[in-house]
Structures are given as C-alpha cells and as structure tokens.
Amino acid sequence: MDIVSAQRVRQMVADHGESFLLRMLTQQELADCRTDEGLNLLTVCGRIAAKEAAFKTLRVADRILPWLDIEVHRADGGWPLIELRGRAAQLAQDAGIEGITVSISHDVDYAVAVGAPVLSTGN
Template sequence: MPAHPTAQGGGPGWANLGMDIVSVKRVRRLLDDHGEDFFQRMLNPGELDDCRTSSGLDLLSLCGRIAAKEAAFKTLRVRGRFLPWRDIVVRRSDGGWPLVELRRTAAEMAAESGIQDITVSISHDVDYAVAVAAPVLGDPRHRP
C-alpha cells in the first residue's frame, strides 16, 4: 500500500527522506562466505562494475550502493513490499556523483506514491557507508 511522501501536516515542500547505513565488516563477511555472486542478486552488472578498481571489488563502493538502494526504497513509504533490489539502480555519473534510476516495480511504487525521481548522496569511511535519499515529488496517480 503506497503512502504519499508528503509529511503529514507538513504541507507542500515536505517529503520523507530515506537513510541507511551499511557495515563494511558485515559486507566483507558476506563476500567471504558467499562470493561476489551473492551481490548479483542486489546489483546489476553495471553497478558492480562501478564498484571495481584495478585491484578488484571496492568494499566501500559496494556498501555505498547497498545503502543508497535501501535509502531510496525508504522514500517510497510502501508497506508489505520487499525492496526490489535490481529495480533501483544506482550508477556513477560522469561527474562521479550517484544517480538513481527506478525500473519496473520500483518505478510503479514511485508513481503510486507521487515520486517522479529520487536523488541520493553517499558517504563512506573505513567501517561504514551511509546514504541519504530524497524524493522528487510529482502528481501521484493514487492518493491514500
């Protein structure tokens, strides 16, 4: 069930932010236990390529992508729905900042919630990656 992202009583201009934090230690453990294939369920090949360096997969970049997807999903404010991992795509722009593309299920959820787009910021340092996402509001197809 979608929920319009405008904060109750907040009026126009107020929207729900999404935020997430990911532990590098936890992602390293998942990578060690299950290999890179595990993350192919969450990220598409282009996203994984964005996380690679000449020495291999960069854990901080990987954690940042995961945090960004979670944060973007949280802006949608949907109940009883699982995060459509591969339908929220976080890629690196030519300028280096992250861009969010909503596909299929994620795009439908966003449209139902009156969200036209999502902008995200990612930061990481040694042990953690964090991301904050903000919806770009439009006219919803349905209002609760």
C-alpha cells in the same frame, strides 16, 4: 537514510562469494565498483545503502525491496544518480514520486546514504 557495515558485507562475500552480490547489485553496478586492485567494498556498501535509502523514500509497507529495479549510476561529475525500473518505478509513480536523489558517503568501515523524493508536480 541507511547505513551499511563493510564488515557485514565482507562476511557475506566470504561466506557466499562475490556472485552473491548480484542479488542486490546489477552487473553494471558491480562492474562500477571494481578498480585495478579488485572489488572496492566500500563502494559496494555505498550502493547497497543508496538502494535502501531510495526504497525508504517510497514509504511502502509490507513490500520487499526490489533490489535490481533500483540502479545507482555515477554521473559524469561523480555524484550518484538513482534509476527506477519495474516494480520500483511503479511504486514511485503510485506515491507521486518522479525520481529520487541520493547522497552517499563512506569512511573506514561504514557507508551511509540519504535519499529524497523528487515529487510529481501534477502537470
């Protein structure tokens, strides 16, 4: 589980610009967070929280979150999907995890996400 403050992310964007978010979000994720009115900050926060929650399910110590190796997509039905690549995929494989499911919610000034591992069946 993870929680992200929109106020904190808003301040990061004010201090460093939107391009700073590309350290944590892929180009596609950032594009998915845009509306006709501009960047939806709570959606950004939800993606960041989902990545943190997904990483926590891997149960690895002393590792830096591979931000861009965890990508949050929106399924056709609207729910979030996690795609693991590179280092994140290797960490999952080492832990016997086939994938990660995630749920995201946001309201007013906070976004939360809960991740759960999909365990390998050993077949």
